Amino acid sequence: MLLALSKSSRSQSLLAQIGNTPLIRLERVASDLPGVEILGKAEFFNPGGSVKDRPALNMILEGERTGRLLPERILLDATSGNTGIAYAMIGAVRGYRVRLCLPANASEERKRMLKAYGAEMILTDAGEGS
Template sequence: MTTNSILDLIGNTPVVELQHFSTNPEVRILAKLEGNNPGGSLKDRPVLAMFRDAEERGVLKPGAQLLEATSGNTGIALAMIAALRGYRFRAVMAESASIERRKVMKMFGADIVLTDAAGGTNLAIKTAQQMLSEDPSWVNLNQFENSANPRSHEETTGPEILRDVPDVTHVVAGMGTGGTLTGLSAFMHRQAPQVKVVGVEPIAGSKIQGLRNMAAYTPGIFSFDNLDVTLRMTEDAPAFGIAREIYRKEGISVGISCGAALWGAMELARTLESGVIVVIFPDRGDRYASTALFE
């Protein structure tokens, strides 16, 4: 396959059946490997959609400068596409975000503003909002409120799953901005209502980068009403442990949130008589080498 742009390679990610993690012999668990996107995560999809939408509406013009609060993966996708499009990009993120993510963003030419780790992504969001109010020349695509975010999954991720796994019964994904779950829910409820969409919510104050507990702040694009099932974690530890096991048992490079999503799929499998679960693995593990995942 040849292409004129790396952006043409976003999407159509592979699906692999996991051989060692089903907790029910009558349930298959397959993983959709979003870490195979050019920017290394699922966030390439919504970010490309948000860029295209903003350019079509005239919000983004040549020489524009972008500002976005991010836990890392969105920032990498924004930095990558901004570099290709000729825009300046500044990321606002908690200092607890892995050093690898920061370095990748800087390699793409991004500026980074770090906020106190204790405040997490919520503080990064507030800081970005304050910066925008002080200097309105910045353009904020706002992944937490932008309808192009879930629409990207409704138009690409959902159809790919149904195409590649036509007998799917459940789709499981972690809660971050809510864009993935909202888009998948919209598509499945319309095109395949028998498929149940399941969200995995971490604990309040979770250290799982990329996921969020919705109690403190619920993004405008997300509603629990869109989900068929919500599974709530009571601790972070299973996400780290399962992610390490994925490396060793399946040979797949994954991030911490992949472990959380698979925890949800395993819990769900225990409750089913039979089924085919597709779990979204949002990213890969190389950007977590400095974190507790690799200890």
């Protein structure tokens, strides 16, 4: 049976998954340490696949809360990594235009992912960084 969700509830479901990642017991790491339990947070379970989803969401929510990020504004950042993917993903859900400056030599996979989320890309000289 398929459950029909409104666009709003689907979007909120995606954002609700950010940070809602499991803890994994690292048994081998603590095997020689009696009484010690070490857990790792599996941030790769975030929707964007990275720990960077969490700070990106918090910055966007803080911008909204303070009135600095408004619907007509563009979220602009220089990135060559996972923060840009998180901005693009969250921007798509929240309805923001996202413009990212990234080095021209960024992987094609990364560029395709950003494009799929609707981010605008400004490619910069790879030797100068993003």
